[in-house]
Amino acid sequence: MMLASEDKSKVDMNDMIQRDTEEDRQSVYRVDELNLWYGEDQALKNVEMDIPENQVTAIIGPSGCGKSTFIKTLNRLTEMVPSVKTTGGIYYRDQNIFDKKYKVELLRTKVGMVFQNPNPFPKSIYENIVYGPKIHGIKDKKVLDEIVENSLRGAALWDEVKDRLKENAFGLSGGQQQRLCIARCLAVEPDVLLMDEPTSALDPISTLKIEELVQELKKNYSIIIVTHNMQQAGRISDNTAFFLNGEVVEYDKTSKIFSSPEDKRTEDYISGRFG
Amino acid sequence: MGVRGSYEQELNQLKKDLFVMGEQVIQAFSASINLLQTQDKLEMEQLIENDAKINQAELTIHDDATMMIARQQPVATDLRTTIVALKISSDLERVGDLAVDIVKASRRMEEKKNEEEINAILEMAEVAQDMLKKAMLAYQERDMMKAQQIATMDDTVDKKYRLYIQSLFTLTDETNAEQTTQLAFIGRYVERIADYATNLAEWIVYESSGKHFDLN
Numbered sequence: 064m065m066l067a068s069e070d071k072s073k074v075d076m077n078d079m080i081q082r083d084t085e086e087d088r089q090s091v092y093r094v095d096e097l098n099l100w101y102g103e104d105q106a107l108k109n110v111e112m113d114i115p116e117n118q119v120t121a122i123i124g125p126s127g128c129g130k131s132t133f134i135k136t137l138n139r140l141t142e143m144v145p146s147v148k149t150t151g152g153i154y155y156r157d158q159n160i161f162d163k164k165y166k167v168e169l170l171r172t173k174v175g176m177v178f179q180n181p182n183p184f185p186k187s188i189y190e191n192i193v194y195g196p197k198i199h200g201i202k203d204k205k206v207l208d209e210i211v212e213n214s215l216r217g218a219a220l221w222d223e224v225k226d227r228l229k230e231n232a233f234g235l236s237g238g239q240q241q242r243l244c245i246a247r248c249l250a251v252e253p254d255v256l257l258m259d260e261p262t263s264a265l266d267p268i269s270t271l272k273i274e275e276l277v278q279e280l281k282k283n284y285s286i287i288i289v290t291h292n293m294q295q296a297g298r299i300s301d302n303t304a305f306f307l308n309g310e311v312v313e314y315d316k317t318s319k320i321f322s323s324p325e326d327k328r329t330e331d332y333i334s335g336r337f338g
Numbered sequence: 339m340g341v342r343g344s345y346e347q348e349l350n351q352l353k354k355d356l357f358v359m360g361e362q363v364i365q366a367f368s369a370s371i372n373l374l375q376t377q378d379k380l381e382m383e384q385l386i387e388n389d390a391k392i393n394q395a396e397l398t399i400h401d402d403a404t405m406m407i408a409r410q411q412p413v414a415t416d417l418r419t420t421i422v423a424l425k426i427s428s429d430l431e432r433v434g435d436l437a438v439d440i441v442k443a444s445r446r447m448e449e450k451k452n453e454e455e456i457n458a459i460l461e462m463a464e465v466a467q468d469m470l471k472k473a474m475l476a477y478q479e480r481d482m483m484k485a486q487q488i489a490t491m492d493d494t495v496d497k498k499y500r501l502y503i504q505s506l507f508t509l510t511d512e513t514n515a516e517q518t519t520q521l522a523f524i525g526r527y528v529e530r531i532a533d534y535a536t537n538l539a540e541w542i543v544y545e546s547s548g549k550h551f552d553l554n
Contacts (some may be wrong), residue, residue, distance in 0.1 A: 293413070294411055297413065321413045321414060321417075322413070322414060322417065322418070322548055323414060323415075323418070323547070323548025323549075324414055329414075330414045330415060333413050333414060334342070334412070334413055334414055334415070334416050335341060335342050335345075336341050336342060337341060
């Protein structure tokens with residue numbers, strides 16, 4: 064007998080109670096028919112996504128599905144790989160970042176990135192934070208001090224390190240180092256934070272601190288996070304995109320993806336039946 | 339067996355336990371209606387005592403579902419299956435309570451009187467029983483169409499109930515107030531059971547589709 068769940072067409076949809084509270088939000092990114100190849104291998108296939116501002120957008124999918132490639136493409140990190148070829152467009156604030164005239168330095172100032180393993184510079188906590196602003200020409204000690212305090216406060220690290228700013232960043236715990244890396248991003252006043260599995264190398268408490276921080280940060284920044292941790296995506300994101308074999312299988316509100324996804328492959332993945 | 343074989347077994351067990359509970363409740367309701375006619379005092383006592391088993395079945399399902407949420411973090415259909423098990427077990431437990439209420443009201447009635455009114459209750463109860471049976475079958479088969487048919491049956495019960503209550507007002511003086519009150523209560527209990535069956539149908543649609551569907 065056919066399962067009724069596969070026969071939804073017979074249900075009178077007019078009678079369904081719709082609870083759509085969609086708000087009109089500006090897109091920080093618009094991805095248009097993005098294809099990407101590493102040599103002969105196609106890693107991204109016709110990716111189309113609008114990423115709203117001041118929200119957390121999670122990218123999930125099994126290993127090798129293209130999610131890290133996708134997030135790196137958003138600030139053109141993939142072009143560091145010589146064999147990479149892309150077609151289509153990525154519009155950041157309505158400007159195509161692949162445009163020849165587009166300044167990649169500007170993009171990477173506006174779009175910060177945090178990686179899986181904390182990667183502070185082998186310098187003091189203070190120097191880690193002021194590194195970017197100094198490159199941008201800020202020399203005033205008072206201004207730099209303010210940036211350090213604000214950035215560390217923004218990354219919920221200030222209270223833990225304010226008395227040892229001159230100490231080497233490697234002396235911090237893994238979770239603190241990761242928050243330092245986030246603070247380092249914040250120091251150049253970005254618009255977007257890309258996070259590529261930012262908690263996968265951290266202990267559970269440090270992970271929860273980063274998750275809390277992400278919730279705080281989305282008030283001022285748009286956040287795109289790649290995560291292997293489905294519960295994490297469920298906890299912290301507003302929207303979730305499920306990638307599989309380089310394609311976006313489903314992209315919707317996280318509440319929808321985790322309660323009643325449209326595609327069976329999404330359901331099988333988030334309920335742990337493959338991947 | 340898939341990646342999460344033992345988890346799937348737990349989910350299936352939850353559904354099986356709920357189905358067994360459903361059978362117990364339908365049996366209790368059916369017996370309570372038969373006792374209206376037979377007035378067998380011993381069986382009445384047994385039915386009231388047996389309600390503890392139904393209550394225990396609900397608690398077991400509740401504990402198992404809670405443990406699954408805590409340990410397995412179900413999502414999507416799995417989550418709905420778990421939540422729906424909680425909701426349906428709670429509704430079934432209430433039907434069990436109403437079966438007990440019917441028996442208690444029945445005990446307070448005078449024997450072999452008001453045959454016409456009792457026949458009207460039997461008619462309503464027959465539809466309500468069919469609704470419960472259909473709901474449990476729809477639950478087992480995840481059949482949304484069957485679930486939706488229950489709404490139409492509830493309309494039938496509601497109409498019968500309205501006529502029944504009206505008829506109680508035309509009873510002669512020979513029927514005392516206590517008897518009339520108990521008759522009215524029993525009619526009301528049966529009507530409520532039909533409402534619970536409709537609730538079950540709504541949860542069955544939700545489990546399959548993820549959508550809330552107001553069938554009442």
